[in-house]
Amino acid sequence: MLYRMQISSETDKMSGIVAIMPTAEYNSAMEGRHVKAARAMLGLSQTDLCKLAGVSRATLNDLENDTGDPRRSSALAVEAALREKGANFIDDGDIIGVTLPKNPK
Numbered sequence: 347m348l349y350r351m352q353i354s355s356e357t358d359k360m361s362g363i364v365a366i367m368p369t370a371e372y373n374s375a376m377e378g379r380h381v382k383a384a385r386a387m388l389g390l391s392q393t394d395l396c397k398l399a400g401v402s403r404a405t406l407n408d409l410e411n412d413t414g415d416p417r418r419s420s421a422l423a424v425e426a427a428l429r430e431k432g433a434n435f436i437d438d439g440d441i442i443g444v445t446l447p448k449n450p451k
Contacts, residue, residue, distance in 0.1 A: 377442075378410040381424060384433040384444040385410075398427035 408414030
């Protein structure tokens with residue numbers, strides 16, 4: 347499991363449906379597949395993301411495959427690196443996913 351972003355009261359200006367989650371906080375609903383999807387959507391290799399987040403490849407593998415017991419700080423670092431590149435993790439109550447702006451950073 348990954349970490350949850352605290353949902354703000356602000357809604358996504360484009361759809362008016364999906365909540366933006368601006369700050370990192372534990373999220374038992376987020377899964378490693380969302381990290382893997384965000385990484386793929388951004389065109390980052392595991393090595394690239396590890397360098398950006400300052401984590402080992404073994405830690406990233408554990409996060410992406412929901413295995414092991416990665417530190418909370420490591421998961422937050424990966425999440426922050428993905429957000430810095432433009433990934434948005436969404437949770438509207440029914441759907442959990444990842445979105446990117448049309449022109450990611």
